[in-house]
Amino acid sequence: MKRAHHHGTLKEALVLSALELLDSExxxxxxxxxxxxxxxxxxxxxxxxxxxxxxxxxxxxxHCFEELKQKVAATGFENEPDPRNQIIAFVDAFHxxxxxxxxxxxxxxRRDMLDETNPVLTGMTxxxxxxVAKTIAKLGEPAGVSVMSRVVAxxxxxxxxxxxxxxxxxxxxxxxxxxxxxxxxxxxxLLS
Amino acid sequence: MKRAHHHGTLKEALVLSALELLDSExxxxxxxxxxxxxxxxxxxxxxxxxxxxxxxxxxxxxHCFEELKQKVAATGFENEPDPRNQIIAFVDAFHxxxxxxxxxxxxxxRRDMLDETNPVLTGMTxxxxxxVAKTIAKLGEPAGVSVMSRVVAxxxxxxxxxxxxxxxxxxxxxxxxxxxxxxxxxxxxLLS
DNA sequence: CCTGTATATTGACACTGTCAATTTGCAATA
DNA sequence: TATTGCAAATTGACAGTGTCAATATACAGG
Numbered sequence: 001m002k003r004a005h006h007h008g009t010l011k012e013a014l015v016l017s018a019l020e021l022l023d024s025e026x027x028x029x030x031x032x033x034x035x036x037x038x039x040x041x042x043x044x045x046x047x048x049x050x051x052x053x054x055x056x057x058x059x060x061x062x063h064c065f066e067e068l069k070q071k072v073a074a075t076g077f078e079n080e081p082d083p084r085n086q087i088i089a090f091v092d093a094f095h096x097x098x099x100x101x102x103x104x105x106x107x108x109x110r111r112d113m114l115d116e117t118n119p120v121l122t123g124m125t126x127x128x129x130x131x132v133a134k135t136i137a138k139l140g141e142p143a144g145v146s147v148m149s150r151v152v153a154x155x156x157x158x159x160x161x162x163x164x165x166x167x168x169x170x171x172x173x174x175x176x177x178x179x180x181x182x183x184x185x186x187x188x189x190l191l192s
Numbered sequence: 193m194k195r196a197h198h199h200g201t202l203k204e205a206l207v208l209s210a211l212e213l214l215d216s217e218x219x220x221x222x223x224x225x226x227x228x229x230x231x232x233x234x235x236x237x238x239x240x241x242x243x244x245x246x247x248x249x250x251x252x253x254x255h256c257f258e259e260l261k262q263k264v265a266a267t268g269f270e271n272e273p274d275p276r277n278q279i280i281a282f283v284d285a286f287h288x289x290x291x292x293x294x295x296x297x298x299x300x301x302r303r304d305m306l307d308e309t310n311p312v313l314t315g316m317t318x319x320x321x322x323x324v325a326k327t328i329a330k331l332g333e334p335a336g337v338s339v340m341s342r343v344v345a346x347x348x349x350x351x352x353x354x355x356x357x358x359x360x361x362x363x364x365x366x367x368x369x370x371x372x373x374x375x376x377x378x379x380x381x382l383l384s
Numbered sequence: 385c386c387t388g389t390a391t392a393t394t395g396a397c398a399c400t401g402t403c404a405a406t407t408t409g410c411a412a413t414a
Numbered sequence: 415t416a417t418t419g420c421a422a423a424t425t426g427a428c429a430g431t432g433t434c435a436a437t438a439t440a441c442a443g444g
Contacts, residue, residue, distance in 0.1 A: 053431095150381050164344075224401065224402085245400095
């Protein structure tokens, strides 16, 4: 049964088409027209589901955050009793996702490209942040450094490390060539 | 004396025009044609100085890195004897530059938009990295964490913190509202 | 069966990067 | 000085983009 109109699941098909473009050619290639071509519809069909390119990209980012959240859960984060190991598992998931899908990871934090007023999107980033905050809080307050500062430091170091590593900024380092990441070492350095 | 052709200093004029567009409307607005308009020349004039948009953006990024490097030097980084205070001064310069010129800071690390083979550009990022590495090395090697991992951790935390703060990801925090940054606290947390 | 509404199509507009062909100005050389 | 050559800037064109308006289609509810 072919249906010339009323695709039925065009919204999901557009997100999948956009993800293909994102993975293969980067976010610049995710244009409305190219996404529509990939889904086999006309160049103006997406407007019914996404009012503009930003809305399309926001839907793609939400998809990516769902993936990443699932990857964090898959590490057994919940069952790990030691907060330090929890954080390391958290970075592990981020790092693995970033290396496996670099274009997705790079893109999903590009707030300048996304609709920051979208409650689903902000809800996902907030919940990820809260996960870190609650874990760090379990460590208690060490001398001279507030818990909140430690949370900020942890979020900064995770995001900065993964981004810099994806972009190849650490390629000149000896043990980076082996592909062996050093996120355990930098978390040890921070949460000694 | 008006010169219809042979502008003379068009290359510099184009970079300045591009910086204006970057500051006011973001990197997306830095198009070849808009930059040419700002410099008062025809839309194809820039091709003689920059073969494509990437080359123009790379020249803009080099300008920004020179600014940032100068800001680091202006903190009295060289004369500070304590390595920890040197790092804090370093973050101070980054943070101040990032808040003063958010679009420039966000843009200058966007390697996907720049010509990574440009030796001037890579030279500037390398020298900034070396500055951190040499400072951290002066701290000696603490128990369980290699110097190199500490360098990676420091670069990650600096870049991640400034980026997350520029993008307003820490706005919900109590002492962030005051505008008082916490980079001293996070560096203390890392280099305790 | 008819009508309304959501969905998709076609067509158009202004904008972009980039290329080719052309014109202009300056400088060095005969 | 005159000419020749080169660098710089011009105009014009092309395909591709986001976005809007007008149109056609298909399905659901009365």
